[in-house]
Amino acid sequence: METRYQQLANELHDLIRQGSFQPGDRLPGVRQLGKQRNLSIATVMSAYRLLQDQGLLESRERSGFYVRARHNEQRPQPRFLNSTTAPALVTGQDMVLQLIKAANNPAMVQLGTAIPAPEFLPTRAIEQALIRAARHHRVRSANYEFSPGAPELRRQIARRMAEAGCGVNPDNLVITNGGQEALSIALRAVTKPGDVVAIESPAFYGLLQVLESLGIEALEIPSHPQTGMAIDALELAINRWPVKACVVVPNFSNPQGYCMPVDNKQRLVQLLDSRNIVLIEDDIYGDLAFSGHRPPLCMGMTKTNNVILCSSVSKTLSPGLRIGWIAAGRFQQRVEYLKYVLNVATPTLPQLAVADLFESGVYERHLRKVRRNYAQAIAQMTQRLLEYFPEGTRIPAPKVALCSGWNYRITWTPLISPAKPWRKVSVLHRALSFHPASSTVILFGCPARWCGARALKKR
């Protein structure tokens, strides 16, 4: 249940976003608004302070609350890196083991990985769903739930995809052990070692690891910080190179956070269809739009069955459940088989618990809440980066993000682009972490110019 002050804050948030209050505008006085809305002064003050914490308002002494100038307009945005590259094998990705080790250290802040903060997850609802599933499906959950996976979960996923404008038969879905496994299986279903796959630049480092482990050559396509993969650049690239598949995160790609405009999505789908190149659409962030408006899926824009969609609940509900899926289109049989060979089945109990959370509406209610939490965390984090990071740091304005935002417990991947663009495929491995206790920036495998970054002061 939302409290009154949260309701009011959300309403004001919407008014600011829609432009009813412009940057620099003064909001109604606390007493005045309380009287209008029949709310106590304390309630209105709480709402204003919440918006202030979110970076939307600023308080000016003896004058009131004003809408802050938008970060998007003020701060330097990452540049569009119009690099031209040839396909290349990905190397050196095992450096990520340092990140994993750091993730198990509670004193270490992760800037390089998109791990939801525990306090943003509906852990009680998940606990209850797991206990219900364990009780109601005692015998079933002790047994294999063979590929393609639990029918009730596949039905719920198909229902949600239909709501996102993409009709899929539940029989054309395969449940996986999380989104990374989905990506790995999808790539193996359509490529063999040595093939060329077009990817966004910069791209999610997990994708780079999968490509390296499969011996697939990556062809980087420049991607715009606001609109994503440049379709013209992609067309030039596939004219020149034997591209077998194209992996894109159209909705809120990590690390840039953009949402590809619908027109671009349509162009992307048509272009790949016309060349018979498979599109692997990674949609793990699709449910997290700050606007609450679920962007459409590329898979829903074609009838050719040439798109494979990968997704999971790891960024929304819980990474520990390890539930992902593949809508495999015409590759269904191959994908089912590869999943079977890889690890026979996804654990039964988490599948049944997630189906329950989808069906009961808990998931949808959680989404409404967590989107606001993430928006707030992004605002706070952006503020911190602007304050403490070196001059010239460029920060994107993501439309979605995973970020705890409190006391530097940041889990969103900001793209810190220095004056000269990073060009190598492994660029995203140069992840940043900083340590709140020692207030020191720790840069993993960073280029030389970063090593002198000044120590961070802890607030």
Add this chain to the structure above:
Amino acid sequence: METRYQQLANELHDLIRQGSFQPGDRLPGVRQLGKQRNLSIATVMSAYRLLQDQGLLESRERSGFYVRARHNEQRPQPRFLNSTTAPALVTGQDMVLQLIKAANNPAMVQLGTAIPAPEFLPTRAIEQALIRAARHHRVRSANYEFSPGAPELRRQIARRMAEAGCGVNPDNLVITNGGQEALSIALRAVTKPGDVVAIESPAFYGLLQVLESLGIEALEIPSHPQTGMAIDALELAINRWPVKACVVVPNFSNPQGYCMPVDNKQRLVQLLDSRNIVLIEDDIYGDLAFSGHRPPLCMGMTKTNNVILCSSVSKTLSPGLRIGWIAAGRFQQRVEYLKYVLNVATPTLPQLAVADLFESGVYERHLRKVRRNYAQAIAQMTQRLLEYFPEGTRIPAPKVALCSGWNYRITWTPLISPAKPWRKVSVLHRALSFHPASSTVILFGCPARWCGARALKKR
């Protein structure tokens, strides 16, 4: 808790196995034994009937109960196939999809897969352990348990391995999503596509699938129905071919069910050590010896760190939990990384539940019970096969097996070897299933001579 008649039956079972009662011997009369042991006639009768059901005793009218002639000595055993083969790529393994589809059909009996029957699993204890873990680790279980996996589970596995004579540091264990994933990661850690790997012949079909999916060439080494892989044949083969690794199931290999003698294990380890060839030891059946005596691990017989051990709880506790592990020796870092790239982490909750079941002693108590159940099921199933399968059918005498045994709900893989041996790598794909309702044998991909197998009568 065991009832009195079960205790008596177990005691008599041991006496028969140890030879105190020989085949053809008459057991003491029911009244006489009841008086000796201070048990009711009904209790003794129940014990005798249980042993009769297990195929150990036969009742002769008005004469009493006699020890049956041993199946092992009476029935034809599978032959030792001394085939010489060259390394070859494995093909056609996606036929297994037919088996998966059949597995989801409750009316279908699986003879081709080693899936524990639900009634043999400790589903209540698992349910309770899952609920405890969900409650006590609410926040933790919603989050990633990064590679190498939950420390408490790794500690318990290391403790159990030490009891099996193999000291391993918990930091050298990686938790996986079941045993098949462990096998797949272990192979990827030590080979690349095109490499040659020596395997048992016949071998577990899941291994053949992994080899096919990784593009690894299989080199079949003849394996004796009672003693396993022929070490001399292996030595000849590695003199001739560039073998990179050797995958063996020394304890109760599927499908033959043998346990490799300790001397052979030592020779195997020494031979591979001397050539610097990695031994991948698959131990998923090691805890299920009918004798109750846990056979030693090859990994405990060398200090070279040249052995990788793969195992899981899928054949003992529950396949639905999908908990397996790798003791990676000197490949720890590579294995951790490959696990991470594959699917980031194994689900958290099942790891904590299995650690609990190990630590509380529930697992060990369950093993004592399930070993007897499996022994009984094997005896019943062997009887059925002898009665209903064609003349010339050869049936191994496994020392361990997974088999429900009731009303044909068989899940153990019998090796049905026809008059002429099957030589192809894909032989085990020719799995058999039969359908209890229609009483018809269904043979997947069987050779022509099997197609005319007579319909089975249902008891």
